[in-house]
Amino acid sequence: MKALVCVKRVIDYNVKIRVKMDKSGVETDNVKMSMNPFDEIAVEEAVKMKESGIINEIIILSIGADTSQETIRTGLAMGGDRGILIKTDGQDLDPLNIGKIIKVVSEKENPDLIILGKQAIDDDCNQTGQILATLLNCHQATFASKVEVNSDKSINVTREVDGGLETIKVSLPCVITTDLRLNEPRYASLPNIMKAKQKKIETLDVNDLSIKLDKRVQTIEVNDPPSRKPGVMVNDVDSLIEKLRNEAKVI
Numbered sequence: 001m002k003a004l005v006c007v008k009r010v011i012d013y014n015v016k017i018r019v020k021m022d023k024s025g026v027e028t029d030n031v032k033m034s035m036n037p038f039d040e041i042a043v044e045e046a047v048k049m050k051e052s053g054i055i056n057e058i059i060i061l062s063i064g065a066d067t068s069q070e071t072i073r074t075g076l077a078m079g080g081d082r083g084i085l086i087k088t089d090g091q092d093l094d095p096l097n098i099g100k101i102i103k104v105v106s107e108k109e110n111p112d113l114i115i116l117g118k119q120a121i122d123d124d125c126n127q128t129g130q131i132l133a134t135l136l137n138c139h140q141a142t143f144a145s146k147v148e149v150n151s152d153k154s155i156n157v158t159r160e161v162d163g164g165l166e167t168i169k170v171s172l173p174c175v176i177t178t179d180l181r182l183n184e185p186r187y188a189s190l191p192n193i194m195k196a197k198q199k200k201i202e203t204l205d206v207n208d209l210s211i212k213l214d215k216r217v218q219t220i221e222v223n224d225p226p227s228r229k230p231g232v233m234v235n236d237v238d239s240l241i242e243k244l245r246n247e248a249k250v251i
Contacts, residue, residue: 060083083202139170
């Protein structure tokens with residue numbers, strides 16, 4: 001079984017985000033970058049499956065500039081076998097275009113399983129996995145908190161829904177998006193980091209994939225969130241209800 005794991009290079013979650021002066025986006029120059037945390041969980045799940053003998057090969061795919069090779073190397077150090085980088089020369093791609101690119105790579109590599117994080121922490125779109133499954137016309141299991149492979153090669157996926165937990169059975173090929181409680185990603189050991197430097201990363205230009213990348217989403221302005229107002233003390237329950245109803249407007 002072959003697995004394709006999609007990873008994205010984002011600003012590290014420990015970094016305080018700074019908005020650009022012209023409000024066109026956020027500062028990324030001289031800022032620590034890392035793999036999207038949900039994608040780390042996707043890589044870890046694929047590696048665990050490989051260690052169990054379920055998966056034979058793990059391909060780490062990333063879309064972005066040359067610096068995204070560092071993110072791919074991280075995935076290879078965690079246990080991936082080879083990498084693919086789709087160079088976009090700094091183009092800002094929306095989830096539909098990302099899905100189109102992954103679809104082309106999937107048709108070339110023909111993986112049995114595609115795993116990716118449920119969302120990226122920079123745009124929080126939570127769309128790419130669902131769009132990809134639709135484009136590929138294959139099964140999907142989103143928000144996975146537990147994954148079990150059956151003897152008939154089908155997969156039971158426990159997913160988090162509003163009412164609690166739901167377990168569904170999907171057949172291969174399928175797309176799985178990972179949630180926080182699926183696993184805890186490992187730290188890459190020094191020997192594996194050194195080995196990852198020798199693993200192959202294939203680089204392709206997005207312009208050579210014959211994909212029409214129409215920009216459907218435009219960022220008009222980026223602003224810092226409003227500062228939080230200080231709390232107030234209330235004397236009784238009636239005053240609390242009155243403020244919640246008339247000031248906060250939450251009831």
